[in-house]
Amino acid sequence: PSDLTFYTAQKHVQDLNEKRFGGHRKWRLPTVEELCSLLKAEPNNEKLHIDRLFESAQRACWSSDLSAQSVQSGGHRSRSAFLVDFAMGDIRIDGADVWSQTRRYVRAVRTIE
Secondary structure (H helix, E strand, O other): OOOEOHHHHHHHHHHHHHOOHHHOOOEEOOOHHHHHOOOOOOOOOOOOOOOOOOOOOOOEEEEEEEEEEEEEEOOEEEEEEEEEEOOOOEEEEOOOOOOOOOOEEOOOEEOOO
16 A cells, blocks of 8 residues: 555554455564564665565555654654664654654565464
8 A cells, every 4th residue: 555654554454454365364564673674785776775576665664663752742642653764774763653644654464373
């Protein structure tokens, strides 16, 4: 899908499970470690730090990991999510809280039993 807020990314994964995407129901947002396993030290021809077989539009992806720090935002306390930025080749905490309209991509993974 196109870029999503953290909230809609979670909803997207829930929809994948409800629809049994690929015949499975264990879809989830990946951990930051799982996303980092896709990082390459050197950028590819499209200047992304990921194998060329992955879609180049997905430059930064949400992880399921949230920062331990909470922030005051819009009258409520919230936490920021970690993301992996394949354009920069790094990991960071998104500056906006998880309920903001900041948009990133999703690379859903599934748990195998």
